[in-house]
Amino acid sequence: MLRQLHGLPGLLAALLLVTLAATGAVLALAPAMDRAAAVIPAAGEVSVAELAGRVVEHYPGTEQIVRGPSGGVIVYYSRDGQPGADLVSPLTGEGIAPYEPSAFFTWVRDLHRSFLLDDAGRMLAGAVAAVMLLLCISGTLLLVRRSGGWTALLRPLPGSGGKRIHAELARFAVLGLLLSALTGSYMAAQRFGLLPETSQIGPAFPAEVAGGQPAPVATLSALSKVDLRELRELVFPYPDDPQDVYSLTTSDGFGFVDQATGELLKYQSRSEGSVIQQWIVSLHTGEGLWWLGLILGAAALTVPVLSITGITIWWQRHRASEQLPDNADVSQAEAVILVGSEGNTTWGFARALRASLHQAGLRVHCSEMNALADHYPQASMLLVLTSTYGNGDAPASARRFMARLSEFREGKALKYAVLGFGDRQFPNFCQFALDVDAALARKGLSRLHSVELIDRCCASQFSEWGDRISELIRTPFSLTYDPLPSPTVKLELVERSDYGLAVQAPTSILRFEAAEQRGWPKFLPRARKALPSFEAGDLLGVIPPQGQAARFYSLASSSTDGVLEICVRKKPGGLCSGYLHDLKPGDRIDGFLRHNPDFRPAVGNTPVILIGAGAGIGPLTGFIRKNTKGNPMYLYWGGRNSQSDFLYQPELGRYLEDNRLTGLNTAFSRSDERAYVQDKLRQDEIAVRQMVRTGAQILVCGGRDMAEGVKQVIDEILKPLPVDVETLRAEGRYLEDVY
Numbered sequence: 001m002l003r004q005l006h007g008l009p010g011l012l013a014a015l016l017l018v019t020l021a022a023t024g025a026v027l028a029l030a031p032a033m034d035r036a037a038a039v040i041p042a043a044g045e046v047s048v049a050e051l052a053g054r055v056v057e058h059y060p061g062t063e064q065i066v067r068g069p070s071g072g073v074i075v076y077y078s079r080d081g082q083p084g085a086d087l088v089s090p091l092t093g094e095g096i097a098p099y100e101p102s103a104f105f106t107w108v109r110d111l112h113r114s115f116l117l118d119d120a121g122r123m124l125a126g127a128v129a130a131v132m133l134l135l136c137i138s139g140t141l142l143l144v145r146r147s148g149g150w151t152a153l154l155r156p157l158p159g160s161g162g163k164r165i166h167a168e169l170a171r172f173a174v175l176g177l178l179l180s181a182l183t184g185s186y187m188a189a190q191r192f193g194l195l196p197e198t199s200q201i202g203p204a205f206p207a208e209v210a211g212g213q214p215a216p217v218a219t220l221s222a223l224s225k226v227d228l229r230e231l232r233e234l235v236f237p238y239p240d241d242p243q244d245v246y247s248l249t250t251s252d253g254f255g256f257v258d259q260a261t262g263e264l265l266k267y268q269s270r271s272e273g274s275v276i277q278q279w280i281v282s283l284h285t286g287e288g289l290w291w292l293g294l295i296l297g298a299a300a301l302t303v304p305v306l307s308i309t310g311i312t313i314w315w316q317r318h319r320a321s322e323q324l325p326d327n328a329d330v331s332q333a334e335a336v337i338l339v340g341s342e343g344n345t346t347w348g349f350a351r352a353l354r355a356s357l358h359q360a361g362l363r364v365h366c367s368e369m370n371a372l373a374d375h376y377p378q379a380s381m382l383l384v385l386t387s388t389y390g391n392g393d394a395p396a397s398a399r400r401f402m403a404r405l406s407e408f409r410e411g412k413a414l415k416y417a418v419l420g421f422g423d424r425q426f427p428n429f430c431q432f433a434l435d436v437d438a439a440l441a442r443k444g445l446s447r448l449h450s451v452e453l454i455d456r457c458c459a460s461q462f463s464e465w466g467d468r469i470s471e472l473i474r475t476p477f478s479l480t481y482d483p484l485p486s487p488t489v490k491l492e493l494v495e496r497s498d499y500g501l502a503v504q505a506p507t508s509i510l511r512f513e514a515a516e517q518r519g520w521p522k523f524l525p526r527a528r529k530a531l532p533s534f535e536a537g538d539l540l541g542v543i544p545p546q547g548q549a550a551r552f553y554s555l556a557s558s559s560t561d562g563v564l565e566i567c568v569r570k571k572p573g574g575l576c577s578g579y580l581h582d583l584k585p586g587d588r589i590d591g592f593l594r595h596n597p598d599f600r601p602a603v604g605n606t607p608v609i610l611i612g613a614g615a616g617i618g619p620l621t622g623f624i625r626k627n628t629k630g631n632p633m634y635l636y637w638g639g640r641n642s643q644s645d646f647l648y649q650p651e652l653g654r655y656l657e658d659n660r661l662t663g664l665n666t667a668f669s670r671s672d673e674r675a676y677v678q679d680k681l682r683q684d685e686i687a688v689r690q691m692v693r694t695g696a697q698i699l700v701c702g703g704r705d706m707a708e709g710v711k712q713v714i715d716e717i718l719k720p721l722p723v724d725v726e727t728l729r730a731e732g733r734y735l736e737d738v739y
């Protein structure tokens, strides 16, 4: 509900909101500019009488003196029958410049207030402000939910991509946007009579005035008592009318001053409502509070980005939740897929699974976990795919699952498997999937397969899980998950370096270029297409000729290197790694790129500790190659034998020489030292701890077991510090690319 409340009006109002925000950001500059142009005397330095006296000396035809909210003093006068207005110095009364409201600001203000459409536009602008208010409130509640509570609101946010940008920006801007929206809605509601009117009618014109010879304005006692800083406006009497008076408006009230005696004839203080209204206007416009204006303007500048990221998130969610075709009925289904999802990405995986099982000839029923039926009479297989939210809690479409499970009655024939989707950056990785697995076991159901956990939507892990399920149910199918099918690139192998044969770890560094167009004469330009843009650490997806599922390889180069490089270890019986290892220079493959911005060294010059084993060195070498500024970068890498599989040995030597790599520490498990990368980290314990203390980031790439071992060692090393791997992970300082 909260999500709909945040998503739908947000989408509708995005365009209008962007207009309001962009114009608001421009207008927010006006108070600061006015303030910079104004001469502001200290409090008590100049009285209104003194100011008026000085002004009249230079402008004998003064009709009105106005002090703007930013402190600038403007004189409206008549000279030779012509009206004029000048910005004047309150210290001398001399003109500084002719006063002419900027046509640009006036136009922007009209666009902001009414979309240049009079009353209908004003109403629309008011409605947009109200929508903004709704978005701020629902967004704050979503943010609280995302952070895990009000107290966690300021902690580093996990997640990545557009969602992370949206949440981070929103957190930065929400107070400013809330203030603008609240005050804007209030002003609109008041203008259209939805709130009581607070404008005040001033005191009636005095019945009696002295009517004598006018005294010089600088001597009028009532004006001498008012400090310039309180002045709003002073309207002068008609020149030859002894019955006329000065009309004085201050920040506290309104009154009339006798031009002969200088007496305050009538005075009325501002009502409370009028003071509140004045504050609301100031809080909305920054008038008189130029610093607030700049804060509000900065907050408004985030609205276009929030709108774009918000629409993108909405669209992805919408696409992922599109209806499933051919969904079998509960009573007929042989296989049941239940989906627990909050942001709908898990639905994309469920749809791929459903399509494959359906293609394999099974009747499949797929629904959200909240819709767990009491009974699936024909089903022999229950597959639960669920994400985890909050602090290891159920996602939205699974909140009622545990309660419904108590009503569930199922015979022993139904076997289940739970597949968890989560993110290792969160402390309770896939906790809800683990809870569901345990709850189903307690219910007496037997497992088809033990629970498996997928980190950050890893497509290859998903297809491997599918292979295992396919074997267990003796039904051939394979799973491919590609959230948005990427265009494929034709690549040509231009070079390969082979390692590790002697130690049973055949590993090759493969370098590809974009394939030349066949038959295109080499001397002509553009014979070879440019590679698409990518960074080291991004992924190359390859579907081997006999396979259906893509396998992903971390890139060891970035597009600016001119080649696409991967480092591939041949797995026993591995379809894709075998296919790649058989390639000869000149052979071509189709691949597609997937960006992986979550696995990159941070910019800046804090130390980066790169840890890897085997082919995991690929992206780490890519990061080092890019480190042309020579920021501190240390590599810990483990192989089997320095004679046989010391991958990238010559390159690393060069990088040490030209300072792209600060320190290199290798461990070889099948040499005399029999060491693993964890041992090298332990030996360097003090240095590693010191680097973490100074803000170092750690990037780990390689097999799952190695990554687990490294995590334990780093936790041991960090014991004397108030941080551990999980805290570093939450701060984006411990990143893993694990397979």
Ligand SMILES: Cc1cc2nc3c(=O)[nH]c(=O)nc-3n(C[C@H](O)[C@H](O)[C@H](O)COP(=O)(O)O)c2cc1C
Pocket (backbone or CB within 6 Å): 145, 146, 147, 159, 340, 341, 342, 343, 344, 345, 346, 347, 387, 388, 389, 390, 391, 392, 393, 395, 421, 422, 423, 424, 426, 427, 428, 429, 430, 431, 456, 457
């Ligand atoms: C606010 C928030 C909280 C999350 N909490 C956890 C968590 O506690 N444990 C975990 O493993 N993943 C957590 N995740 C990651 C999601 O489970 C993961 O991104 C998953 O793929 C989302 O799938 P869905 O879009 O289908 O809900 C969280 C994500 C967000 C945005």
